[in-house]
Amino acid sequence: MRYNDKELQALSRQPAEMAAELGMRGPKKGSVVKRRLVKLVVNFLFYFRTDEAEPIGALLLEHCRVIHEEPNSFSISFLEDPERKYHFECCSEEQCQQWMAALRQASLLCIHHTV
Amino acid sequence: MRYNDKELQALSRQPAEMAAELGMRGPKKGSVVKRRLVKLVVNFLFYFRIRFGPIGALLLEHCRVIHEEPNSFSISFLEDPERKYHFECCSEEQCQQWMAALRQASYEFMRRSLIFYRNEIQKMTGKDPLEQYGISEEARFQLSGLKA
Numbered sequence: 360m361r362y363n364d365k366e367l368q369a370l371s372r373q374p375a376e377m378a379a380e381l382g383m384r385g386p387k388k389g390s391v392v393k394r395r396l397v398k399l400v401v402n403f404l405f406y407f408r409t410d411e412a413e414p415i416g417a418l419l420l421e422h423c424r425v426i427h428e429e430p431n432s433f434s435i436s437f438l439e440d441p442e443r444k445y446h447f448e449c450c451s452e453e454q455c456q457q458w459m460a461a462l463r464q465a466s467l468l469c470i471h472h473t474v
Numbered sequence: 475m476r477y478n479d480k481e482l483q484a485l486s487r488q489p490a491e492m493a494a495e496l497g498m499r500g501p502k503k504g505s506v507v508k509r510r511l512v513k514l515v516v517n518f519l520f521y522f523r524i525r526f527g528p529i530g531a532l533l534l535e536h537c538r539v540i541h542e543e544p545n546s547f548s549i550s551f552l553e554d555p556e557r558k559y560h561f562e563c564c565s566e567e568q569c570q571q572w573m574a575a576l577r578q579a580s581y582e583f584m585r586r587s588l589i590f591y592r593n594e595i596q597k598m599t600g601k602d603p604l605e606q607y608g609i610s611e612e613a614r615f616q617l618s619g620l621k622a
Contacts, residue, residue, distance in 0.1 A: 437484075
């Protein structure tokens, strides 16, 4: 599907609800953990190489499932593809809990109902 | 930029705030008007060929909605104000409804509204309406979070 890429890029530069360097592992088998700057803006999770200004990718968070994985880690998967998990390693359990809470509340579909 | 396309597709199938068949003209020079099914879901405007799946999605954060001649409006974006997506409605009333909805579709608008109403309710009742949701302390919902 086409989309207005420049606006998504611009959004990735907005002030973030949360931003931190985390260990990230992609959903493909055999993926290794890489350090990424991870940034939550509105209902998107952007991830950057730590020394680059443009994000590598964006995850739309409307129907995501956030699961606690072993100590200090969590994974995000999506309704459309529950087996593909994006895995994130935090530096502490506290940081892990903060991210999980923020990501679970990022959905605009849910917020609209609240408002 | 990579993104999780399947989720965007899934979002396009969610119940819409507003959906209608409108005449749409893209931003490229020489574009012609085509009938599209246009659907507003949270902060996205999706547009479909009348009988098939979505062609595209417009993320609506920082969009500018302008009234164009009778019954029409255009959407442009902060990053590229000259590129306009043009929409023709069947009446001025429909046009006004869409413009109002699109201007309110952004997360930023929602956040400011929530803070405004929270403050008003608190003044009137002495109670914080967000308390029952456990989100009263979040930075994004604080009054000080409103920028002029």
